[in-house]
Amino acid sequence: MIKISNVKNTIIQGETVETLRQFPDKSIDCIFADPPYFMQTEGTLLRTEGTAFQGVDDDWDKFSSYNEYDQFCFEWLKECQRVLKDKGSIWVIGSFQNVYRLGYIMQELGFWILNDVIWEKSNPAPNFRGTRLTNAHETMLWCTKNKKASYTFNYQTMKFLNGNKQERSVWNIPLCTGNERLKDKNGKKLHATQKPEKLLEKVILSSTKPGDLILDPFMGTGTTAAVATQLARNFVGIEREEKYVKAATERVKAVPYVTNDPIMLASLDVKKPRVPIERLIEAGMLKERESLFDKFGGNGVVLKTTGCLDDGDSVLSIHKMSAKKLGKTNHNGWDYWFVKRGDDLVSINEFRENYREQFENE
Amino acid sequence: MIKISNVKNTIIQGETVETLRQFPDKSIDCIFADPPYFMQTEGTLLRTEGTAFQGVDDDWDKFSSYNEYDQFCFEWLKECQRVLKDKGSIWVIGSFQNVYRLGYIMQELGFWILNDVIWEKSNPAPNFRGTRLTNAHETMLWCTKNKKASYTFNYQTMKFLNGNKQERSVWNIPLCTGNERLKDKNGKKLHATQKPEKLLEKVILSSTKPGDLILDPFMGTGTTAAVATQLARNFVGIEREEKYVKAATERVKAVPYVTNDPIMLASLDVKKPRVPIERLIEAGMLKERESLFDKFGGNGVVLKTTGCLDDGDSVLSIHKMSAKKLGKTNHNGWDYWFVKRGDDLVSINEFRENYREQFENE
DNA sequence: CATTGATATGAATCCTACG
DNA sequence: ACGTAGGATTCATATCAAT
Numbered sequence: 001m002i003k004i005s006n007v008k009n010t011i012i013q014g015e016t017v018e019t020l021r022q023f024p025d026k027s028i029d030c031i032f033a034d035p036p037y038f039m040q041t042e043g044t045l046l047r048t049e050g051t052a053f054q055g056v057d058d059d060w061d062k063f064s065s066y067n068e069y070d071q072f073c074f075e076w077l078k079e080c081q082r083v084l085k086d087k088g089s090i091w092v093i094g095s096f097q098n099v100y101r102l103g104y105i106m107q108e109l110g111f112w113i114l115n116d117v118i119w120e121k122s123n124p125a126p127n128f129r130g131t132r133l134t135n136a137h138e139t140m141l142w143c144t145k146n147k148k149a150s151y152t153f154n155y156q157t158m159k160f161l162n163g164n165k166q167e168r169s170v171w172n173i174p175l176c177t178g179n180e181r182l183k184d185k186n187g188k189k190l191h192a193t194q195k196p197e198k199l200l201e202k203v204i205l206s207s208t209k210p211g212d213l214i215l216d217p218f219m220g221t222g223t224t225a226a227v228a229t230q231l232a233r234n235f236v237g238i239e240r241e242e243k244y245v246k247a248a249t250e251r252v253k254a255v256p257y258v259t260n261d262p263i264m265l266a267s268l269d270v271k272k273p274r275v276p277i278e279r280l281i282e283a284g285m286l287k288e289r290e291s292l293f294d295k296f297g298g299n300g301v302v303l304k305t306t307g308c309l310d311d312g313d314s315v316l317s318i319h320k321m322s323a324k325k326l327g328k329t330n331h332n333g334w335d336y337w338f339v340k341r342g343d344d345l346v347s348i349n350e351f352r353e354n355y356r357e358q359f360e361n362e
Numbered sequence: 363m364i365k366i367s368n369v370k371n372t373i374i375q376g377e378t379v380e381t382l383r384q385f386p387d388k389s390i391d392c393i394f395a396d397p398p399y400f401m402q403t404e405g406t407l408l409r410t411e412g413t414a415f416q417g418v419d420d421d422w423d424k425f426s427s428y429n430e431y432d433q434f435c436f437e438w439l440k441e442c443q444r445v446l447k448d449k450g451s452i453w454v455i456g457s458f459q460n461v462y463r464l465g466y467i468m469q470e471l472g473f474w475i476l477n478d479v480i481w482e483k484s485n486p487a488p489n490f491r492g493t494r495l496t497n498a499h500e501t502m503l504w505c506t507k508n509k510k511a512s513y514t515f516n517y518q519t520m521k522f523l524n525g526n527k528q529e530r531s532v533w534n535i536p537l538c539t540g541n542e543r544l545k546d547k548n549g550k551k552l553h554a555t556q557k558p559e560k561l562l563e564k565v566i567l568s569s570t571k572p573g574d575l576i577l578d579p580f581m582g583t584g585t586t587a588a589v590a591t592q593l594a595r596n597f598v599g600i601e602r603e604e605k606y607v608k609a610a611t612e613r614v615k616a617v618p619y620v621t622n623d624p625i626m627l628a629s630l631d632v633k634k635p636r637v638p639i640e641r642l643i644e645a646g647m648l649k650e651r652e653s654l655f656d657k658f659g660g661n662g663v664v665l666k667t668t669g670c671l672d673d674g675d676s677v678l679s680i681h682k683m684s685a686k687k688l689g690k691t692n693h694n695g696w697d698y699w700f701v702k703r704g705d706d707l708v709s710i711n712e713f714r715e716n717y718r719e720q721f722e723n724e
Numbered sequence: 725c726a727t728t729g730a731t732a733t734g735a736a737t738c739c740t741a742c743g
Numbered sequence: 744a745c746g747t748a749g750g751a752t753t754c755a756t757a758t759c760a761a762t
Binding site for chain 2: 748749750751752753754
């Protein structure tokens with residue numbers, strides 16, 4: 001059995017399933033898996049000008065049938081589910097050749113799909129023969145271990161980085177090319193399917209916190225490890241081929257800096273501690289039996305020791321009472337109620353903020 | 363058994379599978395299917411013809427909970443495969459809740475995926491709770507009956523309509539709203555998932571010829587029927603609920619006009635008849651033993667009666683000879699060779715075009 | 725050094741009618 | 744059914760050489 005502390009921020013050379021079986025249960029915060037796609041291509045594809053297109057022709061992508069591929073995926077996905085923490089989540093990337101196998105199997109295993117995310121390629125390889133639509137995207141499945149599981153989603157961070165609009169399920173990102181693409185001694189691409197760092201950046205920023213441990217069971221050239229490191233997360237990788245293990249290890253060592261940008265550290269999504277209104281009474285910020293008003297000074301109600309409000313007709317929580325005054329079923333009372341301090345109306349939310357600042361280290 | 367001529371351009375009220383079973387084999391050119399999602403858990407275990415997961419341990423079935431939906435989809439997809447012509451193709455649309463079931467089952471049935479096409483919604487409903495990425499797309503699977511099947515793809519039409527660039531697998535199209543959306547007496551939307559006509563337009567334009575028969579086994583409000591009619595294709599629909607049958611029938615009747623735009627009628631993709639170069643000699647357009655040249659007047663070769671070219675070294679077809687001159691294995695000789703007419707060099711392709719015009723009715 | 729043009733290349737289920 | 748010949752087919756971007 002592997003001790004996590006011994007493998008944190010390393011790449012283990014080995015077979016995915018075999019190696020995963022040595023991991024303890026519920027030890028991983030997030031998984032990014034880029035398995036073989038089982039492309040089923042035959043022969044050579046010529047470009048229009050006559051040169052050969054260099055697609056995926058590696059042994060690791062060869063399977064004898066869907067059945068064999070399904071079983072392989074069933075096995076590694078089952079291990080991923082076991083090693084994932086209850087509040088963890090998993091990303092799996094594929095293309096139309098394999099993603100319907102992956103999605104089906106994951107649903108059978110009880111994984112719960114949060115989103116399927118489309119990586120729309122801004123510069124895809126064209127369809128040289130004009131036989132189909134240019135295949136310009138890949139699909140990622142983002143899932144929890146099961147239907148009921150909670151999970152990390154840095155909503156505010158993603159919204160901020162998307163020009164203050166909700167991030168959507170279609171991401172337009174270029175292919176991994178140029179300097180980012182690792183090359184061998186002959187200047188040829190080291191790996192057939194290296195993913196762009198931009199893609200991993202969005203994956204990690206959206207679904208992990210700084211310090212989380214991210215597993216990549218098909219590490220390849222180590223994009224997950226490099227981006228995790230840069231974003232102040234931890235990683236552990238599994239990779240079968242020695243040359244990729246070496247290249248990825250070098251790559252991670254060379255990550256130029258670890259970010260200290262608070263946005264990248266998910267500061268926007270740090271949950272503030274809950275402060276019951278009774279705490280504000282105990283702290284002397286609000287007084288028992290004092291009156292609360294709406295922002296115009298109307299709708300006066302009396303604050304009870306329990307933190308509930310009495311309008312002479314009923315006794316309700318600050319939220320239910322503001323909802324009642326507004327004729328709604330739900331409302332956030334912290335934004336509705338004010339107290340009188342001298343001649344001014346002061347929002348009770350201001351007292352809550354003050355309380356948090358004063359007692360933040362408790 | 364239903365006679366196709368009796369149901370052409372009508373909507374049949376009935377259950378999908380039951381009705382499809384009355385259709386003759388190989389009678390449909392194209393299918394567009396927008397099936398319901400109804401995911402019922404805890405159904406009876408019914409396997410898909412034994413092909414799935416033989417040899418996988420018992421954990422498999424323990425996790426199964428989508429069986430009833432799978433079984434339903436297996437049945438209607440199998441009937442679709444039966445009624446589809448050998449050269450037909452099928453489109454199936456779904457979202458992450460069901461599309462992995464659909465894709466998996468289609469692959470199990472032997473359907474061959476040509477593309478998965480993403481309908482990216484330009485105006486999706488936001489995620490109100492901020493709990494996930496905004497689900498801003500749906501997925502369509504475009505498939506032939508089997509791996510070897512040929513199919514209709516109007517490549518040039520799609521390219522033309524896309525600003526003369528290859529059409530890609532991600533389509534950005536707004537939701538169906540406004541006047542296009544059918545309403546009931548109370549002004550509420552008549553159907554929960556009415557698809558935009560623009561989507562069906564691209565589906566039909568890319569994969570059918572005018573006059574083709576398009577089946578929609580879950581017709582709903584009849585978007586497929588309306589767009590098929592407008593684009594001079596035929597349709598047959600199946601729909602369970604009477605109110606939708608009525609609304610869709612009215613809708614088709616009201617289609618304002620049938621297009622006569624040659625682009626929409628796929629004129630760009632009409633295959634031109636093959637003209638062997640010997641025909642041009644017989645027609646007196648080219649002369650035996652005259653010389654052919656490249657576009658600069660160089661590389662002179664002699665035209666033989668057989669239509670082959672002699673460069674003094676070897677005798678080859680116009681294609682092989684142009685390839686030889688270019689140092690390639692393949693080339694289109696029609697674009698390479700010219701003859702002298704007066705002081706001008708004239709492309710032999712021009713003579714081919716003239717020949718086609720002159721003898722087009724043969 | 726700046727600009728222009730040629731070349732290289734990316735997870736690809738990449739042809740079809742005729743004899 | 745199968746082999747073969749005809750002939751149709753590419754977009755965005757990075758790099759590097761040439762001007």
